[in-house]
Amino acid sequence: MLVYVVKRLGHTVIIILSVLIIVFALLRLGGDPSAFLLPPDAPASAREELRVSLGLDQPIPLQFIRYLQEIASGSFGDSLRWRRPAIELILDRVPATLRLTGVAMAVSLAFALPLGIMAAVAAHRRRRWIDTLAMGFVLIGQSMPTFWFGLMLIFVFALTLRWLPPSGADGWTSLILPGVTLGFYSSAIVARLLRSNVLEMLSQDFVRTARAKGVREVTILARHVARNAAIPVVTILGLQVGTLLGGAVVTEYVFSYPGIGLLTLDAISQRDFPIVQGFVVLMALVITLINLVVDLAYAALDPRIRY
Amino acid sequence: MQTKWHWILILFLITLFSSTVQSQTPPAAIDEVTVVISRDVTTMDPQVDWTLDARNIWYNISGYLALHDRNMELRGELAESWEWIDDRTVRFHLREGVRFHNGEPFDANAVKFSIDRILYDEEAGSPWKSVISFVEEVIVVDDFTVDVRATGPVPTLAAQVGRMVIVPPGYITEFGNAHFAANPIGTGPFKFVEWVPGQRVVLERNTDYWRGPANIERVVFRAIPETFTRITELLTGRADIVVQVPEESVDQIEASADSRVVTVPSMQTVYLGLSAQHEPLNDPMVRQAIGHAINVQGIVDFIMGGYAQPTAGVLNSFIWGADPNVERPEYDPELAMSLLAEAGYAPGEIDIPLTFGTGRFIKDREVAEAISADLEAVGITATVTPMEWGVWQENYYADSLEGLFLMSWTATIGDPDDIFKFVESGRTGFTYFSSAALDDVIAKQLVTPEPADRLPIVQEAQQLIREHMALIALYDIETTYGVSNRIEWLPQPNDFILLHGVTPR
Numbered sequence: 001m002l003v004y005v006v007k008r009l010g011h012t013v014i015i016i017l018s019v020l021i022i023v024f025a026l027l028r029l030g031g032d033p034s035a036f037l038l039p040p041d042a043p044a045s046a047r048e049e050l051r052v053s054l055g056l057d058q059p060i061p062l063q064f065i066r067y068l069q070e071i072a073s074g075s076f077g078d079s080l081r082w083r084r085p086a087i088e089l090i091l092d093r094v095p096a097t098l099r100l101t102g103v104a105m106a107v108s109l110a111f112a113l114p115l116g117i118m119a120a121v122a123a124h125r126r127r128r129w130i131d132t133l134a135m136g137f138v139l140i141g142q143s144m145p146t147f148w149f150g151l152m153l154i155f156v157f158a159l160t161l162r163w164l165p166p167s168g169a170d171g172w173t174s175l176i177l178p179g180v181t182l183g184f185y186s187s188a189i190v191a192r193l194l195r196s197n198v199l200e201m202l203s204q205d206f207v208r209t210a211r212a213k214g215v216r217e218v219t220i221l222a223r224h225v226a227r228n229a230a231i232p233v234v235t236i237l238g239l240q241v242g243t244l245l246g247g248a249v250v251t252e253y254v255f256s257y258p259g260i261g262l263l264t265l266d267a268i269s270q271r272d273f274p275i276v277q278g279f280v281v282l283m284a285l286v287i288t289l290i291n292l293v294v295d296l297a298y299a300a301l302d303p304r305i306r307y
Numbered sequence: 308m309q310t311k312w313h314w315i316l317i318l319f320l321i322t323l324f325s326s327t328v329q330s331q332t333p334p335a336a337i338d339e340v341t342v343v344i345s346r347d348v349t350t351m352d353p354q355v356d357w358t359l360d361a362r363n364i365w366y367n368i369s370g371y372l373a374l375h376d377r378n379m380e381l382r383g384e385l386a387e388s389w390e391w392i393d394d395r396t397v398r399f400h401l402r403e404g405v406r407f408h409n410g411e412p413f414d415a416n417a418v419k420f421s422i423d424r425i426l427y428d429e430e431a432g433s434p435w436k437s438v439i440s441f442v443e444e445v446i447v448v449d450d451f452t453v454d455v456r457a458t459g460p461v462p463t464l465a466a467q468v469g470r471m472v473i474v475p476p477g478y479i480t481e482f483g484n485a486h487f488a489a490n491p492i493g494t495g496p497f498k499f500v501e502w503v504p505g506q507r508v509v510l511e512r513n514t515d516y517w518r519g520p521a522n523i524e525r526v527v528f529r530a531i532p533e534t535f536t537r538i539t540e541l542l543t544g545r546a547d548i549v550v551q552v553p554e555e556s557v558d559q560i561e562a563s564a565d566s567r568v569v570t571v572p573s574m575q576t577v578y579l580g581l582s583a584q585h586e587p588l589n590d591p592m593v594r595q596a597i598g599h600a601i602n603v604q605g606i607v608d609f610i611m612g613g614y615a616q617p618t619a620g621v622l623n624s625f626i627w628g629a630d631p632n633v634e635r636p637e638y639d640p641e642l643a644m645s646l647l648a649e650a651g652y653a654p655g656e657i658d659i660p661l662t663f664g665t666g667r668f669i670k671d672r673e674v675a676e677a678i679s680a681d682l683e684a685v686g687i688t689a690t691v692t693p694m695e696w697g698v699w700q701e702n703y704y705a706d707s708l709e710g711l712f713l714m715s716w717t718a719t720i721g722d723p724d725d726i727f728k729f730v731e732s733g734r735t736g737f738t739y740f741s742s743a744a745l746d747d748v749i750a751k752q753l754v755t756p757e758p759a760d761r762l763p764i765v766q767e768a769q770q771l772i773r774e775h776m777a778l779i780a781l782y783d784i785e786t787t788y789g790v791s792n793r794i795e796w797l798p799q800p801n802d803f804i805l806l807h808g809v810t811p812r
Contacts, residue, residue, distance in 0.1 A: 031697030035704065038434045039357040040716075041725070044735055046437030047704070081349040081356075083432070083488070093505065151535050159539045166539040167531055169506060256531040258505030266347060266532075271697050 001299075005292070012288040019284045021064065024277060028060050033080050033271040054080070067277070076281070077274035079267070086274035090260055090282060096169060097259030100182065100251070101244050103175045105237070107183030108190055111141075115187075116194025123195070124202040135195070142188035146247050150181040150254035167256040178255040182247050186240045193236050197229040231301050238294030242287040332514045335524040336811045340794060342804060343537050343546045347530035351502050352488035353472040354425055354433040360550075363804040364508055364528055365472050369493030370413070372399055373469030377799050379574075379625045379721045381466055385413060385473055385494065394460045394756060395443075397468070401451040405517045407475040408492040408499075415453040419445040420476035422455070422468065431484045439467055462756045466720040496521045496807040505530075521807045541566050541789040548796060548804060549789035553669055554612040560789050570614060571798040573786040575717040576623040577615075577668060579678065579779040580729070582709050583740040587657050592650035594776035597711070598636035600643035600685040601678055607782050610673045614787055618780035621726070621769045625800050627758075628723045628765035633773050635780065643685040654686030659710030661689040664699030668715035668784065675713055703737045715784070719801055723765050724753060730777040740777040 034050040051057050055066065070077055076087045115134045122130035157177060158166035168174050201207060202225065210220050249261035256262065260279060267275035344360040353365035366374070372386040383389070386399040405413040422445045425433040441461045446454040455468050473494065479487050491499050496518065497510035508528040514520045529546070531537045538556045540546040542563055552560065557568050581588045581597065588594060603617040618624075620633035644654070661679055663671055675691045682689045689711055694702070702708050718725035728734045731749045732741040748771060752764040772778055788798055795810045 030695070031701050032704065035697070035700045039438060041719070042434065042437045044704070044733075046440075049437075079349070083350060083355070089504075096505075151533075154536060154539055159542060162543060165545070166543065167536050168529070254533050254536060256529070256533065256536060258503075262505065262532075269697065 005296070008292050008295070012285070012292070015288050016281060016284040020277065020281055023280045024064055024067065025060055027271065027273050027276060028056070028063065031271045032056065033273060036270045036272075037080055076278040079275050080272045081267075081270060082272075082275075086278040089263065089275060090278050093258060093260045093263050096257065097245070097248055097252070097261060099175060100178055100248055100257060100259055101241070103179030104183035104186065104244050104248075105240070107180050108187040108240070109237075111184065111187035112190035112194055116191040117198055119191070119195040120198035120202065123199055131195075135192070138188045138191045141184050142192075144185070146181060146185055146250045147254060149184060150178070150251055153177045153181055154254070169258050174255075174257070178251045178257050181254070182244060182251045185247065186244060189240065190233060190236055194229060194233055197232055198225055201225040201228050227301070231298060234297055234301065235294050238290050238297075241290050242283075245283060245286065332520055335512055335520070336522045337524065337794060337809065339525040339527060340523045340548070340806065340809060341527045341529060341540075341546045342548045342806070343529050343531050343540055343550065345530065345532055345537070345551055347505060348502075348508065350488050351491045351499065351508075352431065352484070353491055353493065354421070354431060354435065354474060355488065357434050359802055360530065364510075365491075365493075366495070366803055367497045367510060367526065367806050368491055368495045368499055369472040369474070370405070370495055371470055371472055372401075372418070373465060374803070375466070375721055375799075375801055377571075377797065379627075379800055381469060385418075386469065389465055391756060392454065395458070395464075396454050396456040397464050398448070398452060398454050401453065402517065403451055405494050406515065407478065407494050408513060409475065409478055411475050411477045413473065413494050414450045415447040416450075417473055417476050418453045419447050420479075421473045422471060424474060424479070425471060428484070435471060439471065442468065460754045460756045462753070462758075462761055463720060463722045463724065464756070466722060470720065497526055500525075516807070518807065522810050523806060526806055538789060541791065544791065546789075547791040547794055550804075551669075552787040552789045554614055554787070556789075557612070557614075557787065564792070566789055566791050568787055569790045569796070569798055570785045570787045571800055572616065572625070573717070573784050573800050573802060574623055574625050574719060574721065575668070575715055575784045575786065575802075576618055577674065577713065577715045577781045577784065578729075579781055580712045580714060580739060581776070581779070582712070583777065584738065585709050587650075587652065588659070588710070590650050591775060592646050593652065593657070595636070596643040596646035596650070596685065597682065597687065598776045598779050599639045599646070600687070601636075601681045601779070601781070602638045603635070603781050604638065606674055606677050610670050610677055611782065611784075614785040615782040616785070617782050621772045621778065621780050622723055623718060623780075623783050626718050626721050626723050626726070628762055628769075630766040630769045633766075633769045636773075636776070640681075640685050647686060652686070655688065657686070658688040658690070660692045661711045661713065662692045662694055662699060662702075662708055663713035664696035664703075665693050666696055671713065674781075678711075678713070706737055708737070708739065717802065721801070723768070724749070726778070727752070727768055727772075730772060740775070742771070742775055742777070745771045745775065745777065 032051065034047045037050060038046055055063055075085060078084060079086045079089055082089055115138060119131045119134035154166045154177065157164045164177050165174050207220055207224060210224060248259060249265055252259045252261035253265055264276060264279040344363060346358065346360045348356050348361040348364060350356050353369045370385045373381050373383045376382040385402055385405060387402050389397050389399045392398045401415060407413060422442060424431055425435050425439060426442060441457045442455055443458045444456050446456065448454055455464065457464055475492055478492055496513055496516040498513045500509040500511050502508045510526040512521050512524050531540060534551065534553060537549050538552065541549040541560065544565055552568060560566050560568050581594055583589050583594065607615045607617055618635060620630055620635060622629040661675055663675055665671060672693060679689045679691050716726065727749045730740045730745060732738050732746050748764060748768045752761055752768060755761040755764060786798065786802060790796055792812055795812045797808065799805065
């Protein structure tokens with residue numbers, strides 16, 4: 001088991017490095033921060049001077065090595081526009097995004113659990129229409145682009161009904177619309193998976209045995225089915241964290257929610273390399289570690305799995 | 308006897324009390340105004356973040372020597388008057404009795420400190436350094452007179468130096484740049500209260516402002532990049548001034564009882580550039596043909612919905628020296644076709660890209676497509692090629708753009724040189740048009756500070772640009788703002804949101 005964990009951690013480092021190389025190169029091939037750091041009135045010579053002072057005139061591999069050296073000494077560089085350590089700026093915004101992602105996951109489960117289980121039970125009992133209804137709802141959720149869904153929610157709940165604020169981060173009411181936007185898409189995936197797993201469980205021998213013994217349906221569902229169905233669901237939820245964090249970028253933009261997604265989006269359009277690079281490293285780290293945790297949890301839940 | 312004295316004492320105290328109450332500034336007529344800008348600021352140092360959104364905050368907190376007003380006349384703020392004392396030095400006469408928010412006096416030392424900070428303070432790192440690099444020395448003549456000497460004759464000296472923000476020397480010397488960048492103070496109508504990055508900047512009224520206190524107690528700036536969300540904030544009454552309102556939202560805002568659309572002809576002009584260094588655009592007849600092929604009025608009416616004006620000549624009409632005698636090329640597709648034939652090109656033979664960086668001005672894609680269609684009608688294939696802004700800029704500065712390109716430009720200080728620099732060889736780093744004659748004229752106007760002498764040279768430059776069709780000015784954009792019906796506010800052509808003059812409606 002320990003060997004497995006160590007090997008996985010090694011993989012993590014390789015993955016992060018690969019992602020970093022790709023993003024590092026792409027950023028430098030696709031634009032120049034000096035054009036954003038100086039007013040358009042500035043002469044071309046000033047831009048060139050700035051490029052040189054930022055080391056951008058060097059070949060990309062050389063720049064990358066210098067960047068690695070910087071990381072080794074503990075810094076991800078200073079944001080070109082904020083003039084503060086990039087990692088500080090990113091970490092400042094992480095709590096906000098975590099709150100958003102937390103709400104999104106709660107929303108996701110709140111939709112997915114009842115829908116998925118209901119659909120599975122209905123399908124098992126040959127009550128087609130509940131199943132179709134639930135899955136239809138889920139399909140709609142999966143087909144709607146986050147951006148558009150967010151705007152629709154603003155239109156209905158902020159503009160027309162005036163129940164909730166359209167943007168910002170003042171208080172818990174600001175978390176509702178972005179949280180639902182972000183969580184809705186993920187709930188679709190979880191609901192479908194849950195439905196198919198629960199359905200499979202319900203026709204298993206051990207369930208028929210429990211029924212024959214006279215155990216109540218609810219208990220069967222809660223105790224026997226749930227635990228078994230939980231395994232793949234935990235996996236998916238873990239993987240969803242990555243999607244949620246990615247989707248948070250779009251959601252944060254639509255709602256002007258001050259998380260790392262918005263910070264990074266702004267940084268990308270302004271070619272603020274250190275922030276984008278720091279964000280990428282952080283995301284790669286979070287996602288690969290969560291995947292590791294999920295795999296270990298898998299082993300804990302299913303006695304058949306041992307590494 | 309004692310009762311009488313009591314009454315006199317009470318009367319005296321009442322009089323004393325009411326007089327002190329009256330000498331306090333009455334509360335502002337408007338409690339709070341929320342302004343929604345489109346991009347967040349990245350520092351509170353007013354000499355560092357140069358973007359328009361940030362400057363809207365600075366010009367309410369800080370003072371500056373002079374800035375253009377609604378008629379694009381240079382109006383003195385901290386400088387009462389100025390004059391050229393020789394061909395490269397401007398003497399500014401400063402306003403007396405002005406103080407920074409911490410009580411520090413504003414004087415010639417503050418001006419010297421501020422300009423020197425931009426030019427020499429590496430730690431502060433102001434990006435304006437290269438823009439005012441022509442300043443050789445700032446000389447304190449006396450407490451309220453300061454000379455700015457340039458390395459040569461610079462016609463735009465007063466305007467360029469005038470718009471630089473004046474910062475408090477004592478405060479910065481005592482607390483340092485980093486502290487100032489988080490807690491700025493200035494001489495402006497509003498004082499800094501707080502900045503929550505990503506969320507808001509809050510200012511409060513400066514009751515000691517030398518022009519008199521503003522009518523607003525608190526100002527909140529919020530950055531909301533998504534257009535629909537921005538407009539929703541206005542329509543739900545959570546914002547009072549909202550920038551960049553697209554044409555399709557105008558009806559919705561006007562229909563609401565609580566808000567309206569306010570427009571102002573701006574300094575922003577959309578241009579069509581031609582890479583005249585390459586074939587076939589190196590042929591002046593081809594360029595002329597293109598100029599006559601484009602239906603600018605059509606674009607203004609149908610795409611911009613009337614929120615624009617065809618540019619009169621080569622320069623936006625707010626720019627000093629815009630020559631009324633230089634006319635825009637007339638829309639004449641027949642003429643265009645015959646010019647092309649004369650130049651020896653068969654219809655369909657010319658196939659060039661039409662590039663632009665996305666997101667820089669409203670309806671960029673639609674305008675590009677309209678132009679492409681117009682050109683198609685005269686036998687030129689111009690393939691619309693949108694590029695992400697950073698990528699377009701990259702190509703632009705690397706001198707690798709070919710064919711036609713659309714760009715919008717705001718001549719912030721209203722000086723013609725702001726546009727001329729695009730057609731002078733090598734000045735911006737991207738040379739797509741080169742003419743020795745034009746270069747000479749542009750170089751000459753740059754060193755002729757006396758307006759009377761400079762005007763004919765500036766006009767000559769415009770005539771040459773028009774003759775060569777070096778750059779085609781399409782239309783001047785009207786900037787639209789969404790404004791709450793609670794307040795009365797007048798926008799400016801140079802896009803600055805100045806809040807001192809806001810009154811309740």
